[in-house]
Amino acid sequence: MGRVVKKGVNIRIKELKSDIGDIRDLELSVGKLTSEKWTDPSGPTPFPSVTALRNWDKKLLERYKPFYMPFCDLCCLCTYGKCDLTGGKRGACGIDMPAQQSRIVLLAACIGAATHVSHARELVTHAIEKFGSDNKLDPGGLSVEVEAPVIRLVCGIKPEKLGDLETVLDYAENQISQLLSATHTGQEGNNLDFESKVLHAGMIDQLGLEVADLAQVSVFGFPKADPEAPLVELGIGVVDTKKPVILVIGHNVPPATSIVDYLQDNRLTDDIEVTGICCTAIDATRYSPKAKIIGPMSWQLRYIRSGIPDVIIVDEQCVRCDTLHEAALIHAPLFATSEKNCLGLPDRTGDPVDSIVVDLASGKETGVLILDPDKVGEIAVRTAQAVAPKRKKVKAGLLAADKIIEFAKTCTQCKQCRRACPNDLHIPDSMKAAGKGNTVMLSDIYDECIGCARCEQACPQEIPIHSMIVSADSGRTQKETFLMRTGRGAIQDVEIRKVGGPIVLGEIPGVVAFVGCSNYPKGGNEVAEMCMEFARRRFIVCTSGCAAMSIGMHKNGEGKTPYEVYPGSFDAGGIVNVGSCVANAHIAGAAIKIASIFARRNLRANYEEIADYVYNRVGAVGVAWGAMSQKAAAIAAGFWRLGIPVVVGPHGTKYRRMLLGRADRKEDWYCYDRRTGEKVYVGPVPEHLFFAAETKEEAMVLVAKLCMRPNDTGKGRAIKLTHYIDLHKRLFGVMPDDVHLFVRNHGDIPVSMKEEVMRLLREKGWKETTIPDPTLLSDQVIRVRSG
Amino acid sequence: MPVEPWQSAEVAGPKKASVITKPDVADAIIKRARRPVLIIGHLAAEIDLDDRKMLDYLLELAKKGNIPVIGTAHTGREIRKRGYTRVWILPAVEIGQRLADPEWKGLDGNEQYDLAIFAGLPYYMEWTILSGLKSFAPALKTIALDNTYQPNASWSFANISVKEWHENLKAIIEDLGD
Numbered sequence: 001m002g003r004v005v006k007k008g009v010n011i012r013i014k015e016l017k018s019d020i021g022d023i024r025d026l027e028l029s030v031g032k033l034t035s036e037k038w039t040d041p042s043g044p045t046p047f048p049s050v051t052a053l054r055n056w057d058k059k060l061l062e063r064y065k066p067f068y069m070p071f072c073d074l075c076c077l078c079t080y081g082k083c084d085l086t087g088g089k090r091g092a093c094g095i096d097m098p099a100q101q102s103r104i105v106l107l108a109a110c111i112g113a114a115t116h117v118s119h120a121r122e123l124v125t126h127a128i129e130k131f132g133s134d135n136k137l138d139p140g141g142l143s144v145e146v147e148a149p150v151i152r153l154v155c156g157i158k159p160e161k162l163g164d165l166e167t168v169l170d171y172a173e174n175q176i177s178q179l180l181s182a183t184h185t186g187q188e189g190n191n192l193d194f195e196s197k198v199l200h201a202g203m204i205d206q207l208g209l210e211v212a213d214l215a216q217v218s219v220f221g222f223p224k225a226d227p228e229a230p231l232v233e234l235g236i237g238v239v240d241t242k243k244p245v246i247l248v249i250g251h252n253v254p255p256a257t258s259i260v261d262y263l264q265d266n267r268l269t270d271d272i273e274v275t276g277i278c279c280t281a282i283d284a285t286r287y288s289p290k291a292k293i294i295g296p297m298s299w300q301l302r303y304i305r306s307g308i309p310d311v312i313i314v315d316e317q318c319v320r321c322d323t324l325h326e327a328a329l330i331h332a333p334l335f336a337t338s339e340k341n342c343l344g345l346p347d348r349t350g351d352p353v354d355s356i357v358v359d360l361a362s363g364k365e366t367g368v369l370i371l372d373p374d375k376v377g378e379i380a381v382r383t384a385q386a387v388a389p390k391r392k393k394v395k396a397g398l399l400a401a402d403k404i405i406e407f408a409k410t411c412t413q414c415k416q417c418r419r420a421c422p423n424d425l426h427i428p429d430s431m432k433a434a435g436k437g438n439t440v441m442l443s444d445i446y447d448e449c450i451g452c453a454r455c456e457q458a459c460p461q462e463i464p465i466h467s468m469i470v471s472a473d474s475g476r477t478q479k480e481t482f483l484m485r486t487g488r489g490a491i492q493d494v495e496i497r498k499v500g501g502p503i504v505l506g507e508i509p510g511v512v513a514f515v516g517c518s519n520y521p522k523g524g525n526e527v528a529e530m531c532m533e534f535a536r537r538r539f540i541v542c543t544s545g546c547a548a549m550s551i552g553m554h555k556n557g558e559g560k561t562p563y564e565v566y567p568g569s570f571d572a573g574g575i576v577n578v579g580s581c582v583a584n585a586h587i588a589g590a591a592i593k594i595a596s597i598f599a600r601r602n603l604r605a606n607y608e609e610i611a612d613y614v615y616n617r618v619g620a621v622g623v624a625w626g627a628m629s630q631k632a633a634a635i636a637a638g639f640w641r642l643g644i645p646v647v648v649g650p651h652g653t654k655y656r657r658m659l660l661g662r663a664d665r666k667e668d669w670y671c672y673d674r675r676t677g678e679k680v681y682v683g684p685v686p687e688h689l690f691f692a693a694e695t696k697e698e699a700m701v702l703v704a705k706l707c708m709r710p711n712d713t714g715k716g717r718a719i720k721l722t723h724y725i726d727l728h729k730r731l732f733g734v735m736p737d738d739v740h741l742f743v744r745n746h747g748d749i750p751v752s753m754k755e756e757v758m759r760l761l762r763e764k765g766w767k768e769t770t771i772p773d774p775t776l777l778s779d780q781v782i783r784v785r786s787g
Numbered sequence: 788m789p790v791e792p793w794q795s796a797e798v799a800g801p802k803k804a805s806v807i808t809k810p811d812v813a814d815a816i817i818k819r820a821r822r823p824v825l826i827i828g829h830l831a832a833e834i835d836l837d838d839r840k841m842l843d844y845l846l847e848l849a850k851k852g853n854i855p856v857i858g859t860a861h862t863g864r865e866i867r868k869r870g871y872t873r874v875w876i877l878p879a880v881e882i883g884q885r886l887a888d889p890e891w892k893g894l895d896g897n898e899q900y901d902l903a904i905f906a907g908l909p910y911y912m913e914w915t916i917l918s919g920l921k922s923f924a925p926a927l928k929t930i931a932l933d934n935t936y937q938p939n940a941s942w943s944f945a946n947i948s949v950k951e952w953h954e955n956l957k958a959i960i961e962d963l964g965d
Contacts, residue, residue, distance in 0.1 A: 067923075068922065069915040085800075424909070662884075
């Protein structure tokens with residue numbers, strides 16, 4: 001197995017008796033002095049190189065063959081091009097269509113991984129500057145002993161201090177650089193090797209996620225693995241518009257923490273509203289539950305155009321590139337705070353605070369670049385105080401009813417808006433009705449609008465269509481008042497001990513994680529509906545990021561949100577919001593910790609064995625219903641390598657390839673029985689690794705099916721089949737005709753469905769099979785045989 | 788006006804669908820096929836065509852042409868509600884993958900299909916799946932029967948009005964039994 005070779009002096013001393021005293025477990029390397037107290041033996045792949053886990057990847061890719069759906073028929077990455085790759089043609093460099101598609105998937109995964117790792121680097125650097133590199137990592141006090149499951153698994157180190165995370169980031173940055181280089185013209189030429197690299201990028205991404213959240217939870221006092229993390233306010237309607245309002249957008253929380261600190265230090269907390277969109281919002285509420293979440297990333301335009309925010313602070317990732325333009329339209333000064341997103345603004349980091357505030361408040365500057373997050377707090381608050389009184393008129397930013405009708409009358413019904421809309425919404429018909437004074441149809445579009453405003457860009461009449469949709473029901477946004485549980489962070493070891501057995505045996509029917517962006521095909525309500533369906537069915541439901549917000553934007557008949565109805569514990573029937581995007585590492589971490597804590601498998605640098613364990617035993621599925629970004633692609637890839645399937649919405653086909661199993665090919669579904677070494681048929685479980693579902697109904701049926709694993713006990717499989725069959729019958733109107741593939745013996749048959757299942761088994765000529773101790777790895781068999 | 792994809796930015800590459808200019812073209816393609824299959828997405832049960840749904844016309848077409856039907860997502864439920872039980876349930880991306888496999892013998896285990904008729908999927912999803920088939924199922928012909936131009940099919944209607952579409956579908960069905 002390969003591993004990264006690090007140049008430089010590296011001395012490890014197990015025990016040394018000398019004149020100055022006895023030294024134990026001392027490791028010296030250039031510029032670093034680390035003590036190694038972790039006594040677990042190292043597995044075969046510490047700091048794995050790009051190809052170290054290629055054999056594992058091949059096992060997955062043999063079962064889950066890529067189905068490519070080119071989103072572009074051409075390659076236009078070099079000056080040979082454009083090259084037409086249709087009809088089996090190769091490009092000027094010799095690349096063919098499968099390799100080109102997987103190459104683009106790798107590019108996306110590298111962009112995603114680089115973004116998370118770079119974010120982690122920024123957080124760690126900031127944290128070290130403020131708190132020192134010796135600051136202890138603490139994701140959950142005594143409740144969390146396995147503090148960094150992904151880092152332990154991938155790197156084979158046990159980080160204890162902030163400074164230890166730098167070693168992880170050094171490695172991650174190195175790997176991303178190598179992976180990215182593989183996409184250069186004339187490098188990799190095989191699609192499956194590209195795919196293996198995609199999985200590697202996903203694994204590296206997961207490291208970045210874990211480092212980032214571990215650092216911020218440790219130093220910012222976020223909830224530490226707390227199932228009862230506070231309920232916080234969510235929605236445009238929760239904002240007190242009489243106060244000056246600050247809006248933070250993005251993912252990197254330090255600027256928001258400095259705002260909260262400044263308010264606290266100056267006893268202004270109750271005088272100024274701190275609101276946020278996207279993951280920075282969740283993390284701001286993890287820092288201070290008084291901060292308010294406006295909504296997922298698709299709320300950016302509608303909230304800014306409402307005129308409510310007095311000052312806008314953007315950091316990094318998923319921030320609209322036209323925010324400066326939109327901010328100027330409502331006369332709200334904008335602060336860019338990340339080197340990755342400078343927006344052409346003057347760097348005023350070194351200038352006196354007073355002069356910056358004066359320039360922004362007077363309108364001399366529409367925005368500034370401030371690269372010291374600690375400085376943002378004072379400038380943002382003082383600017384908000386200064387501009388808020390002048391902006392009172394702008395705060396009623398929504399279009400009045402007569403204005404909407406006036407604009408609608410100018411519509412020529414050219415349909416360019418609908419043809420630009422990602423969701424093909426019926427904008428022209430709504431315009432026609434609005435022109436006649438009926439704005440109901442326009443208002444109805446609001447729920448399914450993803451807030452991209454492509455309709456406006458396409459309109460030759462320059463009608464402000466998005467603003468009209470948001471304004472059509474003037475009271476609508478004010479009614480957005482919800483509660484959501486803020487991010488709790490990691491899963492406690494004790495929770496893993498409690499549910500590890502029931503999950504592995506199948507008695508808890510599955511762990512379903514609703515994550516990702518808000519590019520939904522039919523609105524965010526679908527995510528909430530799916531989430532509650534599985535919570536009601538006693539699955540463990542996890543969530544994070546924009547999906548977690550969409551889940552919170554739903555109320556039941558009693559006016560309660562899912563977070564008020566279901567507990568936040570990692571247990572059957574819980575809805576577990578782990579936090580922002582980077583907190584997705586805790587969901588992967590929970591699966592890894594089941595192998596480590598419950599099954600006592602050695603975690604250290606032992607990726608293949610642990611992934612094999614998770615794949616065969618832990619019935620977990622990710623659902624990224626509105627996945628949009630390259631980061632989402634990288635996050636998904638991290639789960640694939642661990643053997644965890646991911647379901648995306650129909651827009652997910654634009655990621656241009658699926659990883660699909662073939663239930664009809666029996667030969668694809670054999671594994672080893674660790675006890676005997678025999679190859680045994682286990683059925684198509686889990687059937688797919690990456691799948692775009694057309695509708696939420698299809699997604700729900702599939703999720704129930706994808707939770708099955710070869711290791712399920714009879715009782716566990718019967719429970720899982722009950723959910724699969726029940727959902728299939730309810731949503732598809734008929735008994736599934738593939739049940740025979742999942743029944744291994746009579747003990748698997750759900751008691752309440754025995755008659756109909758037996759009838760189907762007889763029709764299909766079903767034969768009993770065994771339940772093995774499953775593994776895809778031949779060396780696992782040998783290890784057991786040899787004791 | 789040149790034929791354009793319905794979603795303006797979803798331009799295809801050098802190989803684009805031929806336009807079905809009159810119902811006879813679609814009829815000829817379907818009649819010529821030895822092993823056609825009809826893939827119906829969930830939108831077919833939502834789209835109104837006169838006082839019926841698009842799905843009703845597609846099922847009539849299936850009956851008339853004796854074409855096996857695959858309902859994607861939860862479309863099968865709607866199909867069965869209409870008393871039509873000869874329907875297979877298979878997700879859209881799965882049928883895409885299987886149609887691209889020359890070894891696949893179809894849902895009845897006999898032979899790979901030579902014509903896949905698509906209708907009723909979300910535009911962009913049908914676009915991407917047809918793109919996969921364009922590149923990786925060279926022996927398969929595809930036809931899109933929605934009223935929007937699908938550039939990655941072998942044949943597709945242009946972007947036509949609902950009225951024109953309705954008339955075309957009726958004519959295709961009528962002529963299919965001849």
